[in-house]
Amino acid sequence: MTHHPRSLHTAFRHVDTWVFDLDNTLYPADSDLWPKIDARITMFLMHLFGLDGLTSRALQKYYYQTYGTTLNGLMAEHEISADEFLAFVHDIDRSSLNPNHSLASAILRLPGRKLIFTNGSREHALKTAEQLGLTRMFEDIFDIVAADFVPKPAERTYLRFFEAHGVDPARAAMFEDIAKNLVVPHARGMTTTLVAPKKGAKDHREPWEIGSGREPYIDFVTDDLGAFLRDLPVSKI
Template sequence: MIDLSRIDTWLFDMDNTLYPASVNLFSHIDERMGAFIAEELGVDRGEARRIQKAFFHEHGTTLRGLMDEHDVTPQRFLDYVHDIDMSALTEDARVTAGIAALPGRKFVFTNGDVAYADKVLSRLGLGAHFEAVHDIHAMDYRPKPEPGAYRGMCKRHDIDPERSLFVEDMARNLAPAKALGMRTVWIDNGSESAAYCADMNCVDLVIDDLGDWLARVTKDMT
């Protein structure tokens, strides 16, 4: 367990963090990304997937790669890939109660956009529990794990990183948070590329179930 006595701000990634990777929601987004690239670049689906994954690894997100290399308009891409069936998302009472019980400020820090995040949070019963969603638009399309995304979030929301904790399913996205002085929690729950470029020196705690961890944390605080 890590020392949480000074934490007054709680930051959460969204996809595969606030809900389990086993829901497999991102597979639908992944499929839509491939379809977008195939149509946009005039390639077959196999080549589209290769491009998609290369952009993710080289640019942080597929969107950033499409912007940098093909001048794709962000909102057109985001609207297309987030047009998915969310019926698999259901509220987890443990997560809802746990986040509600955390003392201090709470934010979602996501490479998605607010419009999509609002839909997901509503399905999860979490819409009322976060002060704000810091999204890809607020990052000026420079996504996690670019250090500027973290600094910009802290500046915009007046967050002291040394009094903050960040929970994220992709370990590489914790390194810039740790460099700023945040406590870091890696939820290693089987999401794609979760351990890609992981630096375990930047991870303070590894968990595999958010609801269980929140229950322990909030119990210890009472």
């Protein structure tokens, strides 16, 4: 989707808070990071229940679709330790991610505050941002623990985020790879951008997570977050 530079200026000139999802947003959806986490979740279920891989995988996806996250399903039905789960599934090798200096400079030039809002853990966000060379870009991270384990796209989680960080959604923008996670932000007044994979690139997300980009709650679509941010006329915002 293309937009005239003037429309970009109009849409973002009021923004003083920039909110970024982490996984498949600050790094591309064809990265191997999410498959590594996904595999660790399956492994956790295998160890927990003594199941084979295929059965554990099916159970994992059932929990994900039913409860919003596999962790929520395990907490609801089996009262497992959230700390143990998060530490295990995010214990991955991130060396395949190269520092993204172009994205770092694009984020750094944005006026105002920058925050990460993720359904993952704070530790995972910190380590991933460090690997990407983005650590010092962000004021803070709002993770699944801060959300009291209620994941996006639940409205109460966004309200909790707004309150925790003093965010005025009417003066904020959100960048996210899962379309449905932009419904509430748009309704609350945020300027929303869907970050999509490049054409022909691998996409490791689940089919039900992928939007068309034409949804009414999506203001902009980009397959290159760094380039999109560099196109914003921030000197005039």
